[in-house]
Amino acid sequence: MTSHDLRSELESLTTEAFRPDLAEIDRLSTLDIARLMNGEDAGVPAAVAARLPQIAAAIDAVAARMSRGGRLVYAGAGTAGRLGVLDASECPPTFNTDPAQVVGLIAGGPQAMVTSVEGAEDSRELARRDLTALGLGPDDTVVGISASGRTPYAIGAVEQARALGALTVGLACNEHSALAAAAEHGIEVVVGPELITGSTRLKAGTAQKLVLNMLSTITMVRLGKTYGNLMVDVRASNDKLRARSRRIVALATGAPDEEIEKALTESGGEVKNAILALLTGVDGPTATRLLEDSGGHLRAALAAAAT
Numbered sequence: 001m002t003s004h005d006l007r008s009e010l011e012s013l014t015t016e017a018f019r020p021d022l023a024e025i026d027r028l029s030t031l032d033i034a035r036l037m038n039g040e041d042a043g044v045p046a047a048v049a050a051r052l053p054q055i056a057a058a059i060d061a062v063a064a065r066m067s068r069g070g071r072l073v074y075a076g077a078g079t080a081g082r083l084g085v086l087d088a089s090e091c092p093p094t095f096n097t098d099p100a101q102v103v104g105l106i107a108g109g110p111q112a113m114v115t116s117v118e119g120a121e122d123s124r125e126l127a128r129r130d131l132t133a134l135g136l137g138p139d140d141t142v143v144g145i146s147a148s149g150r151t152p153y154a155i156g157a158v159e160q161a162r163a164l165g166a167l168t169v170g171l172a173c174n175e176h177s178a179l180a181a182a183a184e185h186g187i188e189v190v191v192g193p194e195l196i197t198g199s200t201r202l203k204a205g206t207a208q209k210l211v212l213n214m215l216s217t218i219t220m221v222r223l224g225k226t227y228g229n230l231m232v233d234v235r236a237s238n239d240k241l242r243a244r245s246r247r248i249v250a251l252a253t254g255a256p257d258e259e260i261e262k263a264l265t266e267s268g269g270e271v272k273n274a275i276l277a278l279l280t281g282v283d284g285p286t287a288t289r290l291l292e293d294s295g296g297h298l299r300a301a302l303a304a305a306a307t
Contacts (some may be wrong), residue, residue, distance in 0.1 A: 013038055015147050015200050017193035025195070037202075040195050044206045047191045055214055058169045058185040062141045062215065063222035067295070070139030072102045072219065075130070075157035077121030079201040080145035080171075080208060082113055087212040092242065095225040102216060105130050107153040107186020124156030131160045141167040142203050143215065145201035145208055148190040149188065150283055171206040171211055188210060213224030216243050224297030227252060232271045253278040272298050275290045281306040 025033055048055075062072060075082025085104030091097045107126060120126060131142065142161035144154035150186025158168045159182055161302065170183030173191055180186025183302030189211060190225045191203040223234040230252055236242040249260045252275045259278060267273035275298060276287040282305055294300035 009010075009046070013148055013150070014192060015173050015194065018197045019193050020197075020256060022195060029086060040203055042207060044060060044191055044210065045204050047189050048210050050209055051187050051189050051211075054185065054187045054217075054277040057212060058187060059215055059218045059222070061167055061185060062169070063219045065139045065141055066101075066219060068139045070137070070141060070167075071100065071134075072107060072129070072216070073134065073136075073142045073161075074103070074145060074212070075105040075127060075154055076145035077107035077112075077151050077153045078116075079205050080147060080151070080154065083205065083208050083212060083222035084143070084145050087209075088214050089214055091220070094234065095220045097225075098204075104132065105157070105163060107151075120166075121151050121153045124152045124159070127230050128160040129155055136166045137237060138165040138167075141169065143169040143171060144179050144183060145171045146177075146179050146214075147173045147204035147208065149174045149179040151179070155179050157183050169215075169256055171208060173200065173207055174212060190203060195262045201274045224295060225301070227275065227298045229270070230274060234271060236269050236271075237255075242269075245269065246284055249274050249278065272296070276301055276305065 005234065022036070025036060048297040066072060074088055075081070076084050081104070085106055088102045088104035092099050106112045107123065108120030111117060112120060127291055136142070144158040146154040154180055158170055158179065161168045167211065168183040169178040169185040169187065169188045170177070172179045173189055175188050175190055177188055182187050189207040190209050194200060194202045194204070195201065224229040230248045230254070232248060234241055234245055236245045245264065246260055248271055249255070249264065253276045260274070263274035263278050267287065269276065272291055273284065276290060277284060279302060282290065290301040290304050291298070294304060
């Protein structure tokens with residue numbers, strides 16, 4: 001593609017549109033610019049809301065595959081890639097997932113998290129290599145992320161994933177995007193032109209973060225990683241999370257502190273097991289068996305214990 005062709009393509013994208021009404025914001029006071037930014041950001045949730053049916057359909061498809069042992073893989077370049085890596089990295093401490101269960105791929109590799117890797121986003125082949133290394137199968141899902149919806153790395157990742165039989169989701173911020181068209185589940189959250197022309201780390205980045213929050217969080221809810229709105233699969237890897245584990249058990253059971261400490265100690269710090277033991281009176285091995293038989297779903301294990 002020539003530079004003229006690329007310029008013409010960018011000019012056709014909503015996320016790259018120039019807004020004459022904001023052409024002199026540098027003359028405004030800091031407070032007025034902040035008000036403008038805040039007003040722009042206020043429209044992002046409504047843009048996400050307009051795509052909730054598509055988001056929900058994608059989540060159900062992802063959860064069905066992950067329940068069979070599949071993985072969730074994000075793939076993007078620049079801000080989009082960093083957001084995917086961020087979301088993936090927060091799943092192990094929040095939901096006690098294996099680090100290989102939710103994976104974030106960014107064009108150019110780990111160094112691209114903190115510095116630009118020239119040309120990486122333009123390579124479909126790089127995406128194919130990154131995905132081939134994962135050994136994708138039909139129970140895996142690849143989510144391509146690109147504000148423009150035209151990033152070759154994200155499109156290449158989705159195309160390679162489909163060729164390997166994996167589920168595909170395309171998350172973009174422009175309508176009629178090549179990325180959404182390439183995926184089985186296209187999600188196009190149109191937030192409009194940015195305050196700073198083409199700076200898609202702003203509204204587009206916020207929209208992508210909101211959607212990724214939904215994809216991972218609601219998928220984990222569907223997989224039984226929560227009990228109500230409690231993070232019962234939290235991994236207690238530091239003092240704050242150990243304190244949170246005790247609080248979660250207390251909220252779920254209402255048990256006194258000494259019983260909570262005893263239950264957590266006997267369960268090896270496993271919050272679900274401790275809650276099940278406290279609510280039903282079963283011993284540790286029985287709690288473990290009930291949870292295993294219930295696929296890790298605490299509500300199902302509680303129901304089984306009551307029969």
